[in-house]
Amino acid sequence: MVAISMVPLVLCIDVEPDAHVFAPGQSSPWTGFENMLELVPALRRRLEEATGKPAHFGWSLRIDPQIAMGYGSPTYIAEKYRAQLDDLAGAGDAIGVHPHAWRWDPVRQVTVADHADKQWVDGCTELAVGSFRTIFGRAPDYHRFGAQYMSTATMNLLRSLGVAIDLTVEPGEGPDRDAQLPGTVWTGQTGDFRHAPTAAYRPSPADYLQPDDDDAGEGGLWELPLTSSSRSRFPGPPHRLRSRLRHPLRSVRGLARRLSPTGGTASQPGHRLLAMWLDWPDPRHFWDAAFEAASGPQPPYLAFAIRTDTGSDPALRRTFTRIMDALMEDKRVGDLGFVTPAQALAQMGLATPI
Numbered sequence: 001m002v003a004i005s006m007v008p009l010v011l012c013i014d015v016e017p018d019a020h021v022f023a024p025g026q027s028s029p030w031t032g033f034e035n036m037l038e039l040v041p042a043l044r045r046r047l048e049e050a051t052g053k054p055a056h057f058g059w060s061l062r063i064d065p066q067i068a069m070g071y072g073s074p075t076y077i078a079e080k081y082r083a084q085l086d087d088l089a090g091a092g093d094a095i096g097v098h099p100h101a102w103r104w105d106p107v108r109q110v111t112v113a114d115h116a117d118k119q120w121v122d123g124c125t126e127l128a129v130g131s132f133r134t135i136f137g138r139a140p141d142y143h144r145f146g147a148q149y150m151s152t153a154t155m156n157l158l159r160s161l162g163v164a165i166d167l168t169v170e171p172g173e174g175p176d177r178d179a180q181l182p183g184t185v186w187t188g189q190t191g192d193f194r195h196a197p198t199a200a201y202r203p204s205p206a207d208y209l210q211p212d213d214d215d216a217g218e219g220g221l222w223e224l225p226l227t228s229s230s231r232s233r234f235p236g237p238p239h240r241l242r243s244r245l246r247h248p249l250r251s252v253r254g255l256a257r258r259l260s261p262t263g264g265t266a267s268q269p270g271h272r273l274l275a276m277w278l279d280w281p282d283p284r285h286f287w288d289a290a291f292e293a294a295s296g297p298q299p300p301y302l303a304f305a306i307r308t309d310t311g312s313d314p315a316l317r318r319t320f321t322r323i324m325d326a327l328m329e330d331k332r333v334g335d336l337g338f339v340t341p342a343q344a345l346a347q348m349g350l351a352t353p354i
């Protein structure tokens with residue numbers, strides 16, 4: 001096998017309230033985000049020392065109707081923490097958006113993940129991208145829809161809104177993975193990523209899970225799927241999820257399809273998201289799986305996403321800390337570069353360097 005000289009690694013931090021859902025008047029604090037703001041400078045320094053390169057992260061801001069309901073403005077987080085976000089952008093981090101389609105139902109007193117209502121979903125997408133533009137004067141650096149929701153219509157809308165990179169696709173994951181979340185009702189269906197491409201691709205306007213063979217030019221929208229692996233659900237006793245979310249294991253069957261003209265393959269049967277929020281019995285095995293996964297897509301890259309409750313939930317924080325500590329001790333760490341999504345595409349030779 002050809003040695004991998006440098007693997008771009010994208011780590012997206014979804015900036016969200018501590019609780020996933022809440023009733024009007026009972027909005028959740030943002031302790032996790034505040035803790036992550038304190039945790040990240042030291043992490044950045046350690047990664048820069050270990051990798052010998054600048055280290056960058058992505059911050060995906062919740063901007064959507066649930067945030068407007070809970071905090072009085074859809075852009076609450078960008079307003080309250082503007083100075084901190086400007087510091088992060090100044091350090092070279094990417095600032096993106098992460099809308100959820102949550103809608104409070106006052107009759108049933110539940111939060112509806114209203115993915116069946118296209119108008120509502122479109123409104124959430126437009127609110128996120130449009131409000132970001134109003135606040136920051138530019139398009140978000142990337143987009144990640146919440147709760148694994150994606151559709152061809154939404155991907156096309158993102159393209160038309162000028163979003164350059166999406167990171168919603170989680171290859172190997174079936175639809176409605178998190179639909180058991182207490183206090184929620186789900187309509188429609190989230191993305192069916194069981195056979196999604198595992199390499200960066202330009203989504204076809206006819207089917208967002210298919211690479212657009214015709215689009216070889218500059219510009220347009222790139223999908224950067226998160227990293228999946230056949231080793232992502234470790235053997236042994238059933239894993240304990242530390243998140244408040246429940247993620248029922250699903251059997252993933254079906255034939256893998258070769259999809260990508262850029263040489264990428266579709267996720268294989270048995271592949272699941274390689275999740276940093278799972279409680280790995282041995283965190284070194286996370287990196288074994290990651291480096292193995294990185295040899296799949298050509299050119300290689302890694303992409304992960306965590307939620308800011310990594311900073312507020314003691315178990316999630318311990319899990320993340322153990323994984324990062326294991327990386328610092330891993331002799332392969334110098335092969336990685338923590339980069340923004342745009343830098344990852346540029347280093348893969350897929351988009352114009354920035």
Ligand SMILES: [Zn+2]
Nearest residue numbers: 014016146147
């Ligand atoms: Zn989210």
